[in-house]
Structure formats: C-alpha cells, structure tokens
Amino acid sequence: MKLKIIWLLSSVFAVFVIGSLLATSHVATTTEELDRLLNLHKIENMRVGLVESIRTVQADLHLARSPIPVNLDSIIRNASHLEKASHTCAGCHHKPELMNKFYKIEKLVRDYQQALSFFITASADAERIGRLDINAVLIGEELLALTEELSLSASGKLDRMTAVTLDEIKNVRFILLITLAFTVFVSAIMSLNLIRSILTPINQLMVGTRRITEGELGHQIEIAEKTEFKELAEDFNSMSTGLKDVYLRLEQTNDELSHEMIERKQAEDQRRDLMDQLLHAKKMQAVGVLSAGISHEFNNLLQIIQGTADLMHISMDKADPAYGRVEAIQSAAQRGTNLTQQLLAFSRKMEVAPVAIDVNTRVGQAKSILEKTLPKNIKLETLIDCENCTVLVDQSSIEQILLNLALNAGDAMPDGGTLRLITRRVPASEVPATVGIASDCALIQVTDTGHGMSEETLEHIFDPFFTTKEVGAGTGLGLSVTYGIIQTFGGMILCESSPGEGTVFSIYLPLVEGSAVATVCETRPAAAQSNVGETVMMVDDEEAILSTGRDILEDAGYKVLIARSGEEALEIFKKQAGEIDIVVLDLGMPGMGGRECLIQMAQLDPTARILISTGYGIDGNEFGEVELSYMGLLPKPFRLKDLLEAVDKGLGRA
Amino acid sequence: MTTVLVRFFTPILVAIALILSMQVQKVHAEALVIGLIPEQNVFKQTARYKPLGEYLQKKTGVQITFTMLSRYGNIIDHFINKKMDGAFWGSFTGSMAITKLGLRPVARPLWKNGVSTYHGLIFVRKDSGIKSVEDMKGKRLALVDRATTAGYIFPLAWLKERGVTVHENYFREVYFTGSHDxxxxxVLSGEADVGAAKNTIWDILSVDNKRLASELVVLGKSSDVPSNALGLSSSVSDKTAEALRDALLGMDSYPEGRKVLDEFGALKFLPTVEEDYKPVFDMAEKAGIDLKNYTYENK
Structure with missing residues (x-):
C-alpha cells in the first residue's frame, strides 16, 4: 500500500509536472512571441525616435551655427540616438536585403554625423557653409526616406506578428485549460482509486471486527491485493482464529469443569448415600447387637420361666386350680420366645439353612399364595424376567419376606391398587453402589400404588419395633426381620417411596452357580422319649437354667453333670472321659466361653456329642472346621420337650 | 553575552558608518561641467570622452557632465556662458586660458606610442603637385580653428618662416573646418588643396582610412606641444581638483581604468603643469601672437 501510495502520489505529481511543463512550454512560447512583439514595438518606437531625432536635428541644425550654440549637446544626443537605433536594427535583422539596408542606414548615420559636425564646426565663406549645409540636409532626408520605407515593411510585419501572437495566446489559454482539466481529472481518478484502495480494506476490517464482536469468532477476511492491508488482514485472521481456538478451549474446559462438577456431585451424592448406607448399616448392626443381647438375656429368663412352668405343668393335676395359670405362664413365655426369635432373625443370629433356589420359581409360588390372600380390590401383576437366576437363601425365609412385603403393600392400599412382583437379572455394572454387591444380582421388586411414605418414615422403616400401623396391628419387626434375613444371605433391600406415589422395595441377591450348601442344622426331633441312664453334662452360667435342666433331665432318667463355666466343663470332661454321652453347652458364658470350650472338647474327643444351647442364633458356618460325631442346636428358651427331643436326637434315638 | 553582542554588532556599525560617510562624501561632492573641444567630429569626440567621464565620476563621486564646444576659440567665452568648471584644452587654448584665466593644468594623456605630446602637420594631396610653399600660392587652405596650435598657430608660423606673412592673400581661399579630421x-576629398591638423587625429583617421597614407603627403611638421590636458577653473575646490588628478593619474593601476585608457588610446595620464606649455608660448611668439591680448572670432 505504501508503494501504491507513493506510486499514485508520484503519478499525480508527474501529471502535474507534465501539465505544468506543457503549460510552461506554451507560456514560454507565447512569452517569446510577446517579447518579439514587444521588441518590434520597441523597434518601431526606436524608428519613431530615430525619425524624430533626424527631424529635431534638422530643425536645430541652423541654430547650431550660432557662435555659442546652446543646442549643440542636444544635437549630439539626438544624433547619437540615431546611431544606436540603426546599430540595434542592423543587429536584429539577418536577411541580406534588410541587413544591407540597415548597413546603409548605419553608414548614412555616420555620414550624417560627419556632415553635421563639419557643418557645425566649419568657419568659411557662405558658399562653402551652404554646401556643407546642403550635404548634411540631403543625407538627413535620405535617411528619413530609407527609415520610412523600412517602417512600412516593419509595420506590416508587426501587424502580422501581433495577429499570430494573439492567436497563440488564445491557443495557450485553451491548452492551459485542457491541461488543467486533464490534470485535475487524472488526479481525481487516481485519488479516488487511492481512497478506494484504502477505505475498502478498512471497511472489511471494520465489518470483520463487528462480526467478531457479535460472536462470530474465526471470521476470516479476504483481501486479494498484496498490500499492507493484506498483511493486516492475515494478522486479523490469525487473531480471529486464535480467539476462536481460545474460545473453543474455554468451552471445552467449561464442559470438562461442568462434567467434573456433575461427577463430583454424583460422587458426593454417592459418597453421601454410601455414608448414609454405612450409618444405616452401623445403626442396624448396633440395633442388631442390642437385639441379640436382649434376646439372649430374655431367652435365659424365658428359659427359666418356660422350664419351670413346664415342670409345674407336668407335675400338676389338671384339676388343680393353678393348672390354668401355669398354662398362661407357658403361653406368655412362648410369645416371648417368638419375639426373641424374630429379634434374633433381625440381628442375623438365627440359624439358617441356605439352599440354591430359582428366583422365578420361588416368586411364582409366592404369587400363587398372594392371589388367594390379597384383597380383591388389589390387582396383582407379575413381571417374571430373571431366567436361570439362582440365589442362596433359606426357602422358608424368602417366602416369608415376599409375603411380608406383599401384605405390607396390601395394607398401604386400603382402597385398592396394583401390586407388582418383578424379577430381573441385574449385571454387576448396573448394581447401585449403595447395594454394595460387586457381582451380578437377581432383583426382586415389590411395588405398590399405595399412599407411599415420607422421607422421615423411610429413614426408620427397617428399625425394629418401628411401625406406622395402629397399636396392636403389628409388632414393628416385619421389615426388620426381612432386612436381617436378606443381610444374612449377603443381599440388600432398598426402599423408594414418596407420599402418594406408592412404594418400591428392591431386593438384590447375589447370583450363584451350582446347588445348595449343606445345612448345619437338622430338623428338630419330633418328640422326647424316656432315657436309659445315660449321662448328660449341662454347661451354663445361669444357675436357674442348670437347675431347671437338671430337673427335666433327671425326671427323664438321665444322669446329669453340672458345670458352671467352660473351664469347669473341660475339667469334668477330662476326668470323666467316656462317661459323658452328650454335652448341653451354653455358648454365652464368662471365662473361656462356650465356643472355646466346644473346640477344646472336640479336640479332646472328636467322638463327643455336643448340643449347643444358646439364646443367640448361630451362623451355619461358624463351627464348619470343628469335627464332632454330633453337633446339634437347642435354641433358648427351650421347652421341656424341646430339651428332651434334642438330647434324644443327639444320642441317636430320634 | 556582552562580548558576543559587541562582536556581532561592531562590524555592522562600522559598515553602516562607512556607507553613511560615503553617502555624505557623495552628497557634498561637486558637480562639474567639463568642456570638450571639437578636436575631431563632435560625435566621435563625445563618444571618445564618455567612458572617461563615467570612470572619473565613479572614482571620485564628482558628477561629470561633458559639454561640446563648436569652436576652439570661443572657449574663454564658453567658460562664462556655459558655466564650465574645466575642459580638456588644446595646447593653444590651454595656454591662452592659463594666461587669461589662471587655469590650473591637471593631467594629460600619455599616448600608446609613448609620447604625451602632439605636433602639427601640413599636408597636401600627392597628386596635387604641391611640393613647397611656392606651389601653394592661389590654392585653397583648410585650417582648423584660429585657436588651435596644429590647425592654425603652427601653419601660420610655418608659412611665416617661409615668407608668407599674409596668408589670406597668398591662398585663393582660407577656411576653418572647425575640427582636425x-x-x-x-584635403583628401579635394575640398581643399592644403590642410593643417594635428598628428594624433591623423593617426586615428589613418587606422580606418588607408587613403591618408596613400593619397596625402606631409610637407611640414611642428615641434611637440603638450597633448590636450584637463584644466580646471580656480573656482573648483582644491579637494575636488586633487581627487580628479589622483583618479586620472592612478587609472593605469586598475583594470577598469586600463580598459578606459585603452579605448581612449592612451597608456596613462601624466601630471601636467604650466611649464609644459612653453613650446606653445614659443610657437605663438613665432607666429606673432600675443596670447595675453589675442582675440579672434571665427566666421
């Protein structure tokens, strides 16, 4: 652009210079013409002066003859003018004929001067003076005649040259006008071109800038002409591209940040859920421990009550007025036992017998029961879609869970609704983190369209003895037991609900391959028989239980040994090895406790028979490593017949 | 600061003072009217002296105006009528003016031939047959002026020496041409048979007119007398007279002056005093002229 500007300005300057030169040339020509014309006029003036001089001299001539001629200097001056004029004329004209004439005039002037001088200065007689006078006058007349002749010729030439010069002046005026107009026109065209060359790219840059301001990042400008503006446009394009790149990177960073924030929020939610879950689990665990402890203690108490009542019942006659009261005690003790059993189930301390079952099959069976059980205003829908879904659960427990949940759902829909039983396989990747299972699961959902639950209710729904039902309508242990059972089998139950929108219970159970696991416990003996004097050692830290048990067993004909701790039991077991046929062993004792005692007895005599009596439930695998010829379970509180049946069974008579 | 101002302004003030003094000198300078005698054709004579006048004016600041005289002899009267302050006198008129008016001679030219004098010539045409005074009897005599040494005093003395005492009667016609040329x-053109003139004008004419040498013959030659010199009236201040003399005498020291001298036909100007006119006084005496009481009138 710089070169273009320089080129254009130089061109404009050149045009002006050319125009000026042309004009100057014509003006010079005209000036020369005018000079020549002026010279001619000067010459004409000289001629006029020359003639005038001759005439003046002629007129003054005779005065000069006076003794003291005052006009002599004037004559000399005029005659000198004659000489100068003729000399000037002769110097300008170079045509031979003219030159001859001027030389002739010059010579005449000299002769005239000489004749004049002779005439003026001579002192002679009148005749001689007259001759000198005539000579001078004649030369003067000749000079005048010759001058007049040349004057006519010069006048004609002067007129012609004047006409030519005037024409030339007209031409010059026209040429000057044309030159000026052309120069202005060319300059205007060049200036417009220059202005356009500058303004067009500036407009493009302005439009580009505006577009970028309006958000069109990356907008490109095309300037074809290779000028500074093209470089500017390239820089502008680079800047625009750079802005776009930066914007895109910002946008990407923003997306990443947003995504990260979402992920963080999800992680936070998940963490919070997990924390809630953990807290819930801790809470449930704590409640479970509490429940188990209470159950153990109550079982011991109930065991005493139950055992004592049973002994009283056996020894009393039905006509005895106290007979019915003992039965009431037995009944109350039994209800108490049921409650402690449920608490044990919640705290996963009950004995279980997990077997491999097919989910679809089991849910189908539950459906058949529910169809008969649920009120008619509740529509039952099933979506059984969990093919080959095998889980390890207690058969009776799973039915209990399903029925429990379904009946709760029925209670939530007093005015009718839809109850759905859904099963499906959930891949490990889709299992919610709160479930805490890393493998494929079978999902069993029980949904209702009932009144739903508030968030506050949801928080406590699995807590023991928590119920929204009327007093006496439920124990508040149903969902607690359900939770405990599912936890026992390594699963998880979740509940989603909101008021007015129904409730969904989702049970996740880990899928297994293969058949059922061997059970630890066997079915209890149906009834007790009278003994044949075999020795039973009862180990318990509760004196009342030992007393009641000894009474029961001795009534049944058994020889009873008593030990009040594990250490004592081992001592007796070592002393009377081979005499003790069966040991009824309490697990929860101070000192070494029942478990260590059991293990050491098994080591001392693997053929020993041990009946574990405990107010806690036990895990089926807890004593998997212990080898004994017999190991049975007698949950506390047990009734008289239960003790006797268990002992009989342990002795292989059942 | 003061030093700088002094250094800066001093030359300017000096220059202004010099210019003012020159202006003052010129303002107070005199304007002189200097007469020229018709030694030759009055136009040529005027043209010949013009550069000299301009030079003197330039050198001295004295305004010089030349005025041409139509007669030699009227010069004394012209001094009064034309209010002349000086003139380039002929030797005879100069002698007369010294005698009658107490004129102060100033300077005269030293011609290119190395002399500062001139002499008179008497000449005839070669083909006239005139070889002596005797042959001149009844012929036409062309003299210059009654107040010229070469054109009157010398031929008169020369004729008297040869026995012609009353020349007006000896010649058929005696007339005065007014100028030497x-x-x-x-004589050259045959208008006169015998002529008298000064050699300096003869020499000038000979340069352009070769007929002089081929057609004329000189019969008599006078002794040398001083060239036409500048003489100033006693009314001219000594200072001006001195300035003019110095300018004339120093002309040959300047290129410009040498150029003017060359055109004038001279090498330089020499100082001239009254004693230089002695040959004229002697010649006048021979011609029987009493310069102090000499009066004449050209007709």
Missing part, C-alpha cells in the same frame, strides 16, 4: 578629409 574635417581639415584632413577636406
């Missing part, structure tokens, strides 16, 4: 040309 006119006398020479009159």
């Amino acid at each position: 006119a006398a020479i040309l009159a």
Whole structure:
C-alpha cells in the first residue's frame, strides 16, 4: 500500500509536472512571441525616435551655427540616438536585403554625423557653409526616406506578428485549460482509486471486527491485493482464529469443569448415600447387637420361666386350680420366645439353612399364595424376567419376606391398587453402589400404588419395633426381620417411596452357580422319649437354667453333670472321659466361653456329642472346621420337650 | 553575552558608518561641467570622452557632465556662458586660458606610442603637385580653428618662416573646418588643396582610412606641444581638483581604468603643469601672437 501510495502520489505529481511543463512550454512560447512583439514595438518606437531625432536635428541644425550654440549637446544626443537605433536594427535583422539596408542606414548615420559636425564646426565663406549645409540636409532626408520605407515593411510585419501572437495566446489559454482539466481529472481518478484502495480494506476490517464482536469468532477476511492491508488482514485472521481456538478451549474446559462438577456431585451424592448406607448399616448392626443381647438375656429368663412352668405343668393335676395359670405362664413365655426369635432373625443370629433356589420359581409360588390372600380390590401383576437366576437363601425365609412385603403393600392400599412382583437379572455394572454387591444380582421388586411414605418414615422403616400401623396391628419387626434375613444371605433391600406415589422395595441377591450348601442344622426331633441312664453334662452360667435342666433331665432318667463355666466343663470332661454321652453347652458364658470350650472338647474327643444351647442364633458356618460325631442346636428358651427331643436326637434315638 | 553582542554588532556599525560617510562624501561632492573641444567630429569626440567621464565620476563621486564646444576659440567665452568648471584644452587654448584665466593644468594623456605630446602637420594631396610653399600660392587652405596650435598657430608660423606673412592673400581661399579630421578629409576629398591638423587625429583617421597614407603627403611638421590636458577653473575646490588628478593619474593601476585608457588610446595620464606649455608660448611668439591680448572670432 505504501508503494501504491507513493506510486499514485508520484503519478499525480508527474501529471502535474507534465501539465505544468506543457503549460510552461506554451507560456514560454507565447512569452517569446510577446517579447518579439514587444521588441518590434520597441523597434518601431526606436524608428519613431530615430525619425524624430533626424527631424529635431534638422530643425536645430541652423541654430547650431550660432557662435555659442546652446543646442549643440542636444544635437549630439539626438544624433547619437540615431546611431544606436540603426546599430540595434542592423543587429536584429539577418536577411541580406534588410541587413544591407540597415548597413546603409548605419553608414548614412555616420555620414550624417560627419556632415553635421563639419557643418557645425566649419568657419568659411557662405558658399562653402551652404554646401556643407546642403550635404548634411540631403543625407538627413535620405535617411528619413530609407527609415520610412523600412517602417512600412516593419509595420506590416508587426501587424502580422501581433495577429499570430494573439492567436497563440488564445491557443495557450485553451491548452492551459485542457491541461488543467486533464490534470485535475487524472488526479481525481487516481485519488479516488487511492481512497478506494484504502477505505475498502478498512471497511472489511471494520465489518470483520463487528462480526467478531457479535460472536462470530474465526471470521476470516479476504483481501486479494498484496498490500499492507493484506498483511493486516492475515494478522486479523490469525487473531480471529486464535480467539476462536481460545474460545473453543474455554468451552471445552467449561464442559470438562461442568462434567467434573456433575461427577463430583454424583460422587458426593454417592459418597453421601454410601455414608448414609454405612450409618444405616452401623445403626442396624448396633440395633442388631442390642437385639441379640436382649434376646439372649430374655431367652435365659424365658428359659427359666418356660422350664419351670413346664415342670409345674407336668407335675400338676389338671384339676388343680393353678393348672390354668401355669398354662398362661407357658403361653406368655412362648410369645416371648417368638419375639426373641424374630429379634434374633433381625440381628442375623438365627440359624439358617441356605439352599440354591430359582428366583422365578420361588416368586411364582409366592404369587400363587398372594392371589388367594390379597384383597380383591388389589390387582396383582407379575413381571417374571430373571431366567436361570439362582440365589442362596433359606426357602422358608424368602417366602416369608415376599409375603411380608406383599401384605405390607396390601395394607398401604386400603382402597385398592396394583401390586407388582418383578424379577430381573441385574449385571454387576448396573448394581447401585449403595447395594454394595460387586457381582451380578437377581432383583426382586415389590411395588405398590399405595399412599407411599415420607422421607422421615423411610429413614426408620427397617428399625425394629418401628411401625406406622395402629397399636396392636403389628409388632414393628416385619421389615426388620426381612432386612436381617436378606443381610444374612449377603443381599440388600432398598426402599423408594414418596407420599402418594406408592412404594418400591428392591431386593438384590447375589447370583450363584451350582446347588445348595449343606445345612448345619437338622430338623428338630419330633418328640422326647424316656432315657436309659445315660449321662448328660449341662454347661451354663445361669444357675436357674442348670437347675431347671437338671430337673427335666433327671425326671427323664438321665444322669446329669453340672458345670458352671467352660473351664469347669473341660475339667469334668477330662476326668470323666467316656462317661459323658452328650454335652448341653451354653455358648454365652464368662471365662473361656462356650465356643472355646466346644473346640477344646472336640479336640479332646472328636467322638463327643455336643448340643449347643444358646439364646443367640448361630451362623451355619461358624463351627464348619470343628469335627464332632454330633453337633446339634437347642435354641433358648427351650421347652421341656424341646430339651428332651434334642438330647434324644443327639444320642441317636430320634 | 556582552562580548558576543559587541562582536556581532561592531562590524555592522562600522559598515553602516562607512556607507553613511560615503553617502555624505557623495552628497557634498561637486558637480562639474567639463568642456570638450571639437578636436575631431563632435560625435566621435563625445563618444571618445564618455567612458572617461563615467570612470572619473565613479572614482571620485564628482558628477561629470561633458559639454561640446563648436569652436576652439570661443572657449574663454564658453567658460562664462556655459558655466564650465574645466575642459580638456588644446595646447593653444590651454595656454591662452592659463594666461587669461589662471587655469590650473591637471593631467594629460600619455599616448600608446609613448609620447604625451602632439605636433602639427601640413599636408597636401600627392597628386596635387604641391611640393613647397611656392606651389601653394592661389590654392585653397583648410585650417582648423584660429585657436588651435596644429590647425592654425603652427601653419601660420610655418608659412611665416617661409615668407608668407599674409596668408589670406597668398591662398585663393582660407577656411576653418572647425575640427582636425574635417581639415584632413577636406584635403583628401579635394575640398581643399592644403590642410593643417594635428598628428594624433591623423593617426586615428589613418587606422580606418588607408587613403591618408596613400593619397596625402606631409610637407611640414611642428615641434611637440603638450597633448590636450584637463584644466580646471580656480573656482573648483582644491579637494575636488586633487581627487580628479589622483583618479586620472592612478587609472593605469586598475583594470577598469586600463580598459578606459585603452579605448581612449592612451597608456596613462601624466601630471601636467604650466611649464609644459612653453613650446606653445614659443610657437605663438613665432607666429606673432600675443596670447595675453589675442582675440579672434571665427566666421
């Protein structure tokens, strides 16, 4: 652009210079013409002066003859003018004929001067003076005649040259006008071109800038002409591209940040859920421990009550007025036992017998029961879609869970609704983190369209003895037991609900391959028989239980040994090895406790028979490593017949 | 600061003072009217002296105006009528002016031939057959002026020496041409038979007119007398007279002056005093002229 500007300005300057030169040339020509014309006029003036001089001299001539001629200097001056004029004329004209004439005039002037001088200065007689006078006058007349002749010729030439010069002046005026107009026109065209060359790219840059301001990042400008503006446009394009790149990177960073924030929020939610879950689990665990402890203690108490009542019942006659009261005690003790059993189930301390079952099959069976059980205003829908879904659960427990949940759902829909039983396989990747299972699961959902639950209710729904039902309508242990059972089998139950929108219970159970696991416990003996004097050692830290048990067993004909701790039991077991046929062993004792005692007895005599009596439930695998010829379970509180049946069974008579 | 101002302004003030003093000198300078005698054709004479006048004016600041005289002899009267302050006198008129008016001679030219004098010539045409005074009897005599040494005093003395005492009766016609060149040309053209003139004008004419040497012959030659010198009236201040003399005497020291001298036909100007006119006084005496009481009138 710089070169273009320089080129254009130089061109404009050149045009002006050319125009000026042309004009100057014509003006010079005209000036020369005018000079020549002026010279001619000067010459004409000289001629006029020359003639005038001759005439003046002629007129003054005779005065000069006076003794003291005052006009002599004037004559000399005029005659000198004659000489100068003729000399000037002769110097300008170079045509031979003219030159001859001027030389002739010059010579005449000299002769005239000489004749004049002779005439003026001579002192002679009148005749001689007259001759000198005539000579001078004649030369003067000749000079005048010759001058007049040349004057006519010069006048004609002067007129012609004047006409030519005037024409030339007209031409010059026209040429000057044309030159000026052309120069202005060319300059205007060049200036417009220059202005356009500058303004067009500036407009493009302005439009580009505006577009970028309006958000069109990356907008490109095309300037074809290779000028500074093209470089500017390239820089502008680079800047625009750079802005776009930066914007895109910002946008990407923003997306990443947003995504990260979402992920963080999800992680936070998940963490919070997990924390809630953990807290819930801790809470449930704590409640479970509490429940188990209470159950153990109550079982011991109930065991005493139950055992004592049973002994009283056996020894009393039905006509005895106290007979019915003992039965009431037995009944109350039994209800108490049921409650402690449920608490044990919640705290996963009950004995279980997990077997491999097919989910679809089991849910189908539950459906058949529910169809008969649920009120008619509740529509039952099933979506059984969990093919080959095998889980390890207690058969009776799973039915209990399903029925429990379904009946709760029925209670939530007093005015009718839809109850759905859904099963499906959930891949490990889709299992919610709160479930805490890393493998494929079978999902069993029980949904209702009932009144739903508030968030506050949801928080406590699995807590023991928590119920929204009327007093006496439920124990508040149903969902607690359900939770405990599912936890026992390594699963998880979740509940989603909101008021007015129904409730969904989702049970996740880990899928297994293969058949059922061997059970630890066997079915209890149906009834007790009278003994044949075999020795039973009862180990318990509760004196009342030992007393009641000894009474029961001795009534049944058994020889009873008593030990009040594990250490004592081992001592007796070592002393009377081979005499003790069966040991009824309490697990929860101070000192070494029942478990260590059991293990050491098994080591001392693997053929020993041990009946574990405990107010806690036990895990089926807890004593998997212990080898004994017999190991049975007698949950506390047990009734008289239960003790006797268990002992009989342990002795292989059942 | 003061030093700088002094250094800066001093030359300017000096220059202004010099210019003012020159202006003052010129303002107070005199304007002189200097007469020229018709030694030759009055136009040529005027043209010949013009550069000299301009030079003197330039050198001295004295305004010089030349005025041409139509007669030699009227010069005394012209001094009064034309209010002349000086003139380039002929030797005879100069002698007369010294005698009558107490004129102060100032300077005269030293001609290119190395002399500062001139002499008179008496000449005839070669083909006239005139070889002596005797042959001149009844002929036409062209003299220059009654107040010229070469054109009157010398031929008169020369004729008297040869026995012609009353020349008006000896010649058929005696007339005065007024200028030396006119006398020479009159004899050359046959207007007169015998002529008298000064050698300096003869020499000038000979340069352009070769006929002089081929057609004329000189019969008599006078002794040398001083060239036409500048003489100033006693009314001219000594200072001006001195300035003019210095300018004339120093002309040959300057290129400009040498150029003017060359055109004038001279090498330089020499100082001139009254004693230089002694040959004229002697010649006048021979011619029987009493300069102190000499009066004449050209007709």
